Amino acid sequence: MSTNPIPPPQCPAHAPAAAGGLHRLHGPEAEADPMGLYEKLRAEHGPVAPVLVSGDLPAWLVLGHRENLDVARTPSRFARDPRVWRDLKEGRVPADTPLGPMVTWVPVCNFTDGPVHERLRGAVVESLQRFDKRGIRRYVTRFANQLVDRIAADGQADLVSAFSDQLPMLVMTQLVGAPDEHGPRLVNAARDMLQGTETALESDRYVTATLEQLVGERKTKPARDLASWLLEHPANLSDTEVLMHLRVVLIAAYETTANLIANTLRTVLTDRRFRASLSGGHLTLPDALEQVLWDEPPINTIIGRWATGDTLLGGQQVKAGDMVLLGLAAGNTDPQIRPDPDASVHGNRSHLAFSSGPHECPGQDIGRAIADTGIEVLLDRLPDLQLAVAADDLRWRGTLMSRHLLSLPVRFAPRPVQDTADSPYPYPEQPSGHPAHVPVPPRPVTGPAHVPAQHRRRSSWWRRLIGLG
Template identity: 85%
Template sequence: MAATTGGLYRLHGAEAQADPFALYEKLRAEHGPVAPVLVSGDLPAWLVLGHRENLDVARTTSRFARDPRGWRDMREGRVPADTPLGPMVSWVPVCNFTDGPVHERLRSAVVESLERFDKRGIRRYVTRFANHLVDQIAAEGYADLVPAFSDQLPMLVMTQLIGAPDEHGPLLVNAARDMLQGTETALQSDRYVTTTLENLVVERKAKPARDLASWLIEHPAELTDTEVLMHLRVVLIAAYETTANLIANTLRTVLTDPRFRASLSGGHMTLPDALEQVLWDDPPINTIIGRWATGDTVLGGRQIKAGDMILLGLAAGNADPQIRPDPAASLHGNRSHLAFSSGPHECPGQDIGRAIADTGIEVLLDRLPDLQLAVDVSELQWRGTLMSRHLLSLPVRFAPRSTAPPAQAPQLPVEHPAGHPVHPVIPPQPTAPPAPAGSGGGRRRRGVSWWRRLLGRR
């Protein structure tokens, strides 16, 4: 693990991203529940490693604000204009960058709109798309479940929930993946997502439907068009990345841990139980950038100065020996993990993410119960960032099944998750995003990973 001459460990760079969990434990051993670290540009920050301390920061907005304009290094001109932290430290009018009455107004619109979806309808919707994806691979006897399943399913479902036309699903999957990889075409993909959502807001203002875009527009909080657009974007991209990671991490665990799979197949563990265990052991987001001390304070025995950056260590907090003295012990039914953060900014769409993940995985395992990993587990690789690790590939083999040829695009289910038939308005078509560069190909671009702006919770 690379350290500076000052002895502070970097959370950026290949060494830290290769095995972040090992770094967290090294920091815990040296510093306790709160450790001084360096983020991109070797800027100082505090990484919260303790479970209790994470809850303290997440729940106490009076001491640790979400508004990035309080960052002292930014105010005093020490942050480069082209910092890769840009999307996480540049204020925009969304609920996860606000506190107090403004946050409550924006948050209420998001939460109450999401709550209008019928959970059974969402599961029927997920089942339809998951079956379509399985149809595309069933006859082959071999597939890579990351590009063929876990990367596809969340965006296909969320596209429909926000109200975008069905045909945008595959295009948005490619554009979102390209944005998250930060390739040379990422800015064009970013514009494609924005244009698609801009068109959707215009159309839904003219012809409302039963979808998230329409409900945000008509909510009594009276969001501006910009606020509607920003929140649609945050919901879409954040839900895509976190749910795709959750699906991939759960499938990897099922395929590589014989005890885990035996418990699942033997009925000792339900699929929702399995998801919660993965949310403890391998959460979709490792670290959240985005709390700033409102004044001088003490956290975990550390003297924190006003304007200091605080990082919520979700994965590290989940592994805190103070609450998990035996990391191998089962945590069935225990939802006190930090995977969705906590407090006023807890992820509001977590139940939808769970529904997409457990229903989709159930369909896959029911259709292909003999799935086996096609490579040695040591060959699996991840793409790491400060905030998360994304499994790059999960090759599997299974007995080929005959199936009807898949349609060009999944048909809409008979009933929308809101409980009514869907008749989507097709907005003017934005230019299709460019084909994403290969994972090792394009030059990386900075400041385009908007998914990192996780929603807050009231």
């Protein structure tokens, strides 16, 4: 840490951009090297730094490990309800802010505290716990094998678009109980929404409409899925509460798990020590995932918390109504708890990747199971995977919350596909009409022109998803 004196505390709400000196958590600097920016902020301000987000909206970014835990574990001082935000109450937040989904209150557990939070979160946690972990791993194994089948004969692939971006949503749509006929379009719409494209709002409407239809169906025809279990939970969630929690679970699980899979695969392919340890039996895949959760957590920053009153945090005077951002990636590299950032942390789960406190990620075990099992299948099927480009040529898409690997080109010896036609779910034919106008972008066919027999036996929606329909 720098020995330069830390500037006197300042309230970000009274430090407009015109004053200069505040770093923005968006733009080229933040996107190109977020960890470098965090270290610069740590050197200038200590464990808590004033920053600007989404234009010139002020906030505090928590960089220290201990300070992150303090904010996450004390909702009495740092509320999760965005209606506490002073800038929002005083009309300084534009209606079309990109922060909209993260700061617009809806009746879900991650926007509430106290008894309401306990009621809603209890329903989500207890419903998620009803899934059989071995059953989840069987689903992941089947889907992962089918994704590998798609690329096995080619000898080359982009593991982001062909694997890490596909697997989590395939599994999660089945766990929440989404209609099979909407499967491929729901995958594409959810990804489109998270990427913030021009059609993101339309995609958002499609995801919401699909889940709304699901809730209506499960009220009369319950099944063994998250939607049904939320509806029948003793907490008596309203239809809107069930819908909103399905949406949160689906989207949050997708983004974090996709990033975890991509980051782990990149590490396996670029770090020789890592690959040698893994293949030599000295490092298990769960150990490897844990290291990645320290070094490259799926979410860099959580928006947000809001101070319920004037308080001191990390030497900074935080005012009531100030926005506070949990810096998970920055906290994981805090020199106070990790003086050597390159040292291995095997067996140490005190990282911040899933946050902490009453709002700690309730689905982290499912996310780990999807990543662990999916990567295991991929490495078992294609043990000679090699990066097809120089590691320095890899590129990321950076946002305020996360850093998403754009592609991971690999090569390997071509192999015949396996017969994985016996899917764990029946996939009915895709109806001729589409319930929403969200386009499903065609995927270029990079493999052989003929369609393997097992693909011909699969249903229409699966063939559409893998680009053969």
